[in-house]
Amino acid sequence: MSSASSTLDELTQALRCLPGVGPKSAQRMAFHLLHRDRQGAERLLLSLAQALEHLRHCDQCNNFTEQAVCELCSSGNRDARLLCVLESPADMLMMEQTHAYQGLYYVLMGRLSPLDGIGPQEIGFDRLIQRACNGSTEEVILATNFTAEGEATAHALGVLLRAKGLRVSRIARGIPVGGELEYVDSGTLAQALLERRPATN
Amino acid sequence: MTSERSIVYQEEAFVLHGIPWKETSMIVEVLTAHHGRVPLVAKGVRRPRSALRGLLQPFQPLMINWFGQGELRTLRTAEWQGGIPLLQGHALFCGFYLNELLMLLLKRDDPHEALFLEYKQALKKLTHVELFEPVLRVFELALLRELGYAPSLEHEVVSGEPVDPHRTYRFDPENGAVQWNGSTGPDVVKFKGKTLLDMAKSNYDDPGTLAQGKQLMRILLSHQLGHQDLHSRRIIQELLLS
Ligand SMILES: [Zn+2]
Numbered sequence: 031m032s033s034a035s036s037t038l039d040e041l042t043q044a045l046r047c048l049p050g051v052g053p054k055s056a057q058r059m060a061f062h063l064l065h066r067d068r069q070g071a072e073r074l075l076l077s078l079a080q081a082l083e084h085l086r087h088c089d090q091c092n093n094f095t096e097q098a099v100c101e102l103c104s105s106g107n108r109d110a111r112l113l114c115v116l117e118s119p120a121d122m123l124m125m126e127q128t129h130a131y132q133g134l135y136y137v138l139m140g141r142l143s144p145l146d147g148i149g150p151q152e153i154g155f156d157r158l159i160q161r162a163c164n165g166s167t168e169e170v171i172l173a174t175n176f177t178a179e180g181e182a183t184a185h186a187l188g189v190l191l192r193a194k195g196l197r198v199s200r201i202a203r204g205i206p207v208g209g210e211l212e213y214v215d216s217g218t219l220a221q222a223l224l225e226r227r228p229a230t231n
Numbered sequence: 232m233t234s235e236r237s238i239v240y241q242e243e244a245f246v247l248h249g250i251p252w253k254e255t256s257m258i259v260e261v262l263t264a265h266h267g268r269v270p271l272v273a274k275g276v277r278r279p280r281s282a283l284r285g286l287l288q289p290f291q292p293l294m295i296n297w298f299g300q301g302e303l304r305t306l307r308t309a310e311w312q313g314g315i316p317l318l319q320g321h322a323l324f325c326g327f328y329l330n331e332l333l334m335l336l337l338k339r340d341d342p343h344e345a346l347f348l349e350y351k352q353a354l355k356k357l358t359h360v361e362l363f364e365p366v367l368r369v370f371e372l373a374l375l376r377e378l379g380y381a382p383s384l385e386h387e388v389v390s391g392e393p394v395d396p397h398r399t400y401r402f403d404p405e406n407g408a409v410q411w412n413g414s415t416g417p418d419v420v421k422f423k424g425k426t427l428l429d430m431a432k433s434n435y436d437d438p439g440t441l442a443q444g445k446q447l448m449r450i451l452l453s454h455q456l457g458h459q460d461l462h463s464r465r466i467i468q469e470l471l472l473s
Binding site: 049050052055142144145146147149150151155156177178181182185186189190215216217218220221224 | 247248250254255286288289290316330460465466470473
């Protein structure tokens with residue numbers, strides 16, 4: 031037999047598994063779902079159950095999908111010689127929005143984070159290496175973030191992939207498009223100076 | 232309101248580690264010259280347009296202001312200082328290793344100005360040296376010395392005599408160098424006197440010193456760390472092996 035309060039406690043505890051949700055926010059969410067928006071709660075319940083049952087990682091790109099291989103990977107009109115490596119599905123959406131890339135993707139679902147104990151095994155580097163060595167990939171484009179952890183991830187992957195005979199490149203960084211030097215942050219400007227390239231003639 | 236005393240202005244700092252906090256904030260552990268390691272809440276820093284977002288990265292000198300009384304204080308401003316190029320490649324992993332050592336061994340609010348300078352020096356060296364190991368060894372020893380965990384490398388414990396470069400020693404993490412009595416066994420690790428003297432002078436030109444120095448620092452560090460694992464060390468090894 032469970033009392034009302036322990037059922038409520040259980041819900042609050044369960045909500046705390048979400049990132050950035052502490053005890054207070056969890057309680058607020060629980061009250062909101064139970065009292066103000068029971069319909070919303072039903073919908074959440076259903077869609078969460080659906081997602082858990084049907085979503086999995088694409089065999090090719092590791093992004094979420096309902097099939098073994100996602101639509102993008104199986105579309106056939108992408109350039110299979112290019113493989114772009116990203117940290118998250120959100121990064122992939124951004125990349126698609128550029129309309130500048132026609133190749134395929136691999137989503138790491140994370141990055142190396144040595145102080146948090148997240149290393150190559152936790153990220154599953156071996157699966158990416160396998161994917162990149164499938165014979166059709168000619169160039170791997172490392173598009174992890176320009177944070178210390180993203181850079182470390184790109185470096186480690188670069189070493190491993192080059193050892194497999196693949197061509198590896200890193201997306202460029204510098205002054206944003208439309209950026210005026212006066213308003214760019216000093217760190218970006220300093221790095222753009224260090225990574226300068228010959229002027230076109 | 233915060234009182235005047237709880238505000239710290241214009242302190243040079245390095246971010247050691249950051250973890251997401253609440254919906255849009257982060258807790259960053261910073262290393263400073265005059266306040267040691269301090270945990271700071273960086274409010275709203277995970278919002279897309281936050282000015283601090285790209286700034287609170289490790290290995291870059293910042294000038295920061297903070298306020299607050301409790302253990303967790305609040306970051307008010309941070310400015311990029313420059314002067315140390317971004318760490319690249321393997322040097323990045325060395326940097327993470329230094330940060331992890333500081334996170335595990337240096338207690339919060341325990342200022343060590345000399346250690347701060349050693350850290351800054353080590354980062355600068357990591358940006359351009361070819362051999363990273365000596366930089367790591369020098370910093371490890373400086374850290375243990377500064378925290379009072381490193382016995383003398385230059386004198387034998389029992390006799391008090393100066394260490395002889397030609398003799399062989401064992402090293403007891405609590406007391407220091409003990410003349411080797413000829414015993415052997417799986418837990419008897421021997422060091423040349425020269426190794427100890429070279430290390431005391433931060434001289435790792437001799438490959439023998441480099442190899443033995445790594446062994447000695449590992450013994451001294453694990454004595455302090457107990458069963459705590461160094462994630463960054465494990466990850467560096469995994470990457471080298473794969
Ligand atoms: Zn896919």
